[in-house]
Amino acid sequence: GNSVTQMEGPVTLSEEAFLTINCTYTATGYPSLFWYVQYPGEGLQLLLKATKADDKGSNKGFEATYRKETTSFHLEKGSVQVSDSAVYFCALSDRQGNNDMRFGAGTRLTVKP
């Protein structure tokens, strides 16, 4: 079945550091890929998405590129801020069937001033 594996946390960075959170996936067919962010006590918010190979999703300085050859969708940001502290989830959704979405375990990011 479909699955997502993402980098274990927690990740602690200083403000303005470069961020990478690794995500790889296993899927039959051609899934859509997503990054969600969760702030304490809240639900998940869509951060960015990519629907086909070589697509780059971007939002709020975050980027991720859909790499079919390496089955990866790594999240990057060039300069993190304290306000980026949250839990980040990588997810995939099969284009067929019931839009069943599979999530990674989440990576907690803490950014220190």
Added chain:
Amino acid sequence: DGGITQSPKYLFRKEGQNVTLSCEQNLNHDAMYWYRQDPGQGLRLIYYSQIVNDFQKGDIAEGYSVSREKKESFPLTVTSAQKNPTAFYLCASSIPSGAGQPQHFGDGTRLSIL
């Protein structure tokens, strides 16, 4: 603004009780989902519904029940058969399947056992 409303934000259950978590959306989405989130873990699918009056079990449906009588509403009942109900519950919705569309989430309900 369109969105998903979950209530209550915090809920407490006594042993042997059933409790119902509310989820309402005004996004005009056909599909709705319930997930369970445990500390340090990803989301696990409990139930989903693609259309009114129809729903399917997810990966961890035992001890839970749902109904879908209206497009806007998808309540989840945590029954006394669920032996470890303490968790954060998230409701989501999306446009119909086949397009790999993102799901939109509510702010969750945290359920605890007294």
